[in-house]
Amino acid sequence: xxxxxEPLTFIVPLSFEAHGLADRFRRQQSSTQKAxxxxxxxxxxxxxxxxxxxxxxxxxxxxxxxxxPLNLKFMDVADLYLKSIGKLECRPVLPEAxxxxxxxxxxxxxxxxxxxxxxxxxxxxxxxxxxxxxVAELPxxxxxxxxxxxxxxxxxxxxxxxxxxxxxxLESIKTGWQNLEAYSSQGExxxxxxxxxxxxxxxxxxxxxxxxxxxxxxxxxxxxxDRSTFIERGKLIRLATQVTTQTIVLIVTLNPRSEDDTxxxxxxRPQSGQLYLPEMLQVKILDENRTAAMQATASSTNQNxxxxxxxxxxxxxxxxxxxxxxxVIEDFQI
Numbered sequence: 001x002x003x004x005x006e007p008l009t010f011i012v013p014l015s016f017e018a019h020g021l022a023d024r025f026r027r028q029q030s031s032t033q034k035a036x037x038x039x040x041x042x043x044x045x046x047x048x049x050x051x052x053x054x055x056x057x058x059x060x061x062x063x064x065x066x067x068x069p070l071n072l073k074f075m076d077v078a079d080l081y082l083k084s085i086g087k088l089e090c091r092p093v094l095p096e097a098x099x100x101x102x103x104x105x106x107x108x109x110x111x112x113x114x115x116x117x118x119x120x121x122x123x124x125x126x127x128x129x130x131x132x133x134x135v136a137e138l139p140x141x142x143x144x145x146x147x148x149x150x151x152x153x154x155x156x157x158x159x160x161x162x163x164x165x166x167x168x169x170l171e172s173i174k175t176g177w178q179n180l181e182a183y184s185s186q187g188e189x190x191x192x193x194x195x196x197x198x199x200x201x202x203x204x205x206x207x208x209x210x211x212x213x214x215x216x217x218x219x220x221x222x223x224x225x226d227r228s229t230f231i232e233r234g235k236l237i238r239l240a241t242q243v244t245t246q247t248i249v250l251i252v253t254l255n256p257r258s259e260d261d262t263x264x265x266x267x268x269r270p271q272s273g274q275l276y277l278p279e280m281l282q283v284k285i286l287d288e289n290r291t292a293a294m295q296a297t298a299s300s301t302n303q304n305x306x307x308x309x310x311x312x313x314x315x316x317x318x319x320x321x322x323x324x325x326x327x328v329i330e331d332f333q334i
Contacts (some may be wrong), residue, residue: 007175010127010146011048019122021046028069028202040092041078042068048090048123049080055150058083066090075303076103079110086111086291090094092218093117093128093140100131101136105136109292111156115143132322133282144325145279155329156290163316164195169231169254169333170262198233205272230255236271241324246278247271248331250319262334267306277302277313278323285309286318286329293317 001009029035045066049059063081065071081088089110090101100115105199115128117140130141144152172194232253239246254267266285270277277298283305284295296305311317315334319325 001178009129010051012050012125012127014043014123014125018043018046025069029073032209033138034073038072040118041072041090042074043094043118043125043159044078044090044114044121045080047116048088048114051127052080052082057150057153075105077106079106082111082153084289085153086286086289087156089113090116092146095120098140100143101138102134102138104136105193107297108295108333110134111153111290111292114146114149115140132327133280133324134153149303152327155327162329163302163333164198164252166252166254166262166264166332166334167313169194169233173229173231173254173256194233197235199235201232201234201249201251204234204236205269207321209272215285235330236329237268237321237328239281239321239328243324244283248277248281248321250321252332254310257310262311263308264311265306265308267304268321269304275303279303280323281305282320283307284320284322286320288316290318292320317327 003220022039025042026035026039026159029038029286029323045064046062048119060081061067064087065075065077065181066079072076078088078090078092081087087110089102089106089112091102091113093100093115095118097117100113104112106113112132113134114130117126117128118124119126121332127146128140128144131138155198158257169177217249232251234249234251237248239248245318249269249271251265251267251269253267255265257262257263268277268281268283279298279300281298281302282295283298284292285307287293294307294309298305311334316332318329318331320329322328
């Protein structure tokens with residue numbers, strides 16, 4: 001139903017059904033320019049939906065903003081909802097274009113962006129590639145190949161088999177076993193409650209980097225309280241792009257308020273010796289359906305990105321860090 005064009009792109013035919021659907025949404029618009037935008041957006045969503053269904057990937061188009069007449073009227077939106085994964089933006093690209101343009105209103109709550117280029121007759125669409133990063137403009141030559149897209153989705157939908165068990169972290173607060181290891185009164189070794197790779201943040205930063213000027217007001221309040229009531233750990237995250245490798249520190253702080261409510265602070269900082277986070281680093285808090293609940297993108301002068309939220313027992317969430325074509329996800333469960 002779709003054709004492979006060279007090793008890098010996929011060609012999808014645009015049927016009468018596709019054009020009929022696009023025309024129906026076009027007729028609901030009040031201006032010629034908006035009508036053209038909606039028409040092309042609808043065709044782009046149709047093409048990606050057809051491609052994904054051919055691959056056996058479930059979509060729920062009715063949950064997409066691009067099927068909501070009110071959203072279409074006021075937004076430049078071309079999203080497609082993928083079951084248990086999230087919203088994928090399907091951006092139309094004109095025949096002679098060399099740049100993928102991503103409108104500001106779709107830079108949040110998206111798992112990625114697929115470039116869909118039409119021929120002049122609008123009889124077929126070519127899926128040129130994709131990017132996980134919501135930059136305003138991206139040369140088409142810098143897109144990731146569509147051949148990599150199924151694996152990218154597979155990584156996003158992976159169940160949390162190796163999720164960090166934050167409930168065990170909380171248990172370590174109650175028992176006092178926050179060190180690497182401890183011994184019972186009978187001399188038996190008690191397993192570490194903290195997963196490998198997670199360490200006290202003093203392991204990542206020098207004393208001058210943990211000064212009040214560097215830490216947030218919430219952290220200062222937490223740090224000044226009884227350390228037996230909260231736990232804070234960090235992990236090095238390496239993001240290897242085509243140009244370079246950047247290392248950042250992911251920090252998670254747990255402050256239990258009650259048996260059913262835990263305050264969680266998720267923070268990303270530059271590694272020791274660096275003043276700022278990598279520019280255009282995107283950090284997302286994903287819910288159990290892999291939908292972005294919160295997100296932020298680093299500028300050239302961001303010293304940190306921080307999220308503060310509460311979670312209940314058994315709740316799951318993930319932290320996704322995206323830089324260029326690289327995406328790293330850390331899964332957690334309470």
